[in-house]
Amino acid sequence: MLTISQTFVVLVIFLLIVQFLKLRKACQQFPPGPTPLPLLGNLVQMNFQLRRDLLMELAKTYGNIYTLWFGWAPVIILNGFQAVKDGMTTHPDDVSGRMVSPFFRAVAKGKGILLATGRSWKQQRRFGIMTLRSLGMGKKGLEYRVQEEASHLVEFFVSLKGRPVDPSFPLFHSISNVICALVFGYHFSDEDKTFHELISATENLFRFAGSFIYQLYEIFPWLMCRLPGPHKKALSCYDVLSSFARKEIRRHVERGMPDEPQDFIDFYLAEIEKSKDEDKPKYDEDNLVCVINDLFLGGSETSSTTLYWGLLYMVVNPDIQEKVQKELDAVLGPSQLICYEDRRKLPYTNAVVHEIQRFSNIVFVGMPRVCVRNTELLGFPVKKGTIVLPNIASVLYDPEQWETPREFNPGHFLDKEGNFKNREAFLPFSAGHRVCLGEHLARTELFIFFANLLRAFTFRLPEGVTKINTEPILGGTLQPHPYKVCAIPR
Ligand code: HEM
Structure with missing residues (x-):
């Protein structure tokens, strides 16, 4: 006779075997991939981490479309430029849903743009794009705001007189002020206490998104939401952003609608008013709060982190920095306002900005x-509800597309005569119907900020510092290790 504990062990083993066989059968409905284990899927093989090199390595065995199981969720991975492009653009509408994971649902509750899906996403996105255009995106109006923030940043570096500084905060401050001016109608001073709270909440959220606890939350939400830990802090950070957004909405309502809407909140409140008598109004305050958070989170961290990398690459590649400066000096006057259109006369600088983003x-x-x-993805039938990950890293580092994918090489974007050359595999903003909504703004910001900074300063390591770490830290975005530079006026 078996004891109770022996019976329990036999039962568990039996259930695991049944689960394993079921999984094997389920696997036949998906593109090939490594064999998943019951409960954990392929997490053990992945060392409980999503690593870009591992994802690219697996493609060598299973091909450019394969399946990985994250616990009990199968995820189809698209690897390399061709697979990502075809997967995202052949039937773009079919793959336009967002994976509303447990953590995403806990923060945004399916509202807004970034973390929403279906009809609501479509409506909010369409309205978001139209409104950003009305506020000057793609036109001179918005470019002027970018120029203004870039010149504040130049003044800030001038005030340091070459003293070493970690440029992370000043970059974040200037970039996020562009989006704050658009959304809230004003920008923050660098001492503003509320602004510091918003930055610290944003940093915390992005850091959490790259952590092991985040992965656990996504797999065992029912358990994690009962336990204390960093996930509670991350949830409260999202609340900090939402409370601020609500406060700003209240301020706009109390101030009353001006004759002409002045900022994103004015436009949205007007739309709420217009649609309030509909059966199911599409525009409401909860959606507005999430859209504001999406624009703030999406529009601050991304461009400023890219520029943070950009200054680091200039410090470790002084020859490239010098070549950019020579081109800027030859084409622009010392106090001429730099426009996005100037990129056409500055092919080398433009190539460097692109390479910063790629690398x-x-x-x-x-x-x-x-x-x-x-639907069908690269010849494989795929069911509604299946998660698809277009691996952007595998596109930007695709050895079939880039001559030296693992080297910082502005030559990737230049032809033999030194003219700027667009590359199809340059997809840092993704592709298809959910392509980054702020792409044009981000491109304008990166070019204008970078050109202004390099025209005014040479960036160098502080005296005595000879080594610098260029490996990324994994978070919601890939961040450089904190570093200090001296901005030496030219
Ligand atoms: C260097 C800067 C940036 C990069 C590399 C970047 C990249 C991306 C990527 C890869 C996506 C996901 C697309 C997908 O689902 O496949 C995305 C979405 C998004 N981005 Fe950006 N982004 C940048 C700047 C911005 C800016 C400045 C804004 C603000 C205006 C912004 C707002 C958004 C929003 C709202 C979404 C969600 C779009 C949707 O789900 O429909 N991003 N971005």
């Missing part, structure tokens, strides 16, 4: 999508 690969492996209907 830093800040969005790491990109954001997961979900199929909104049964």
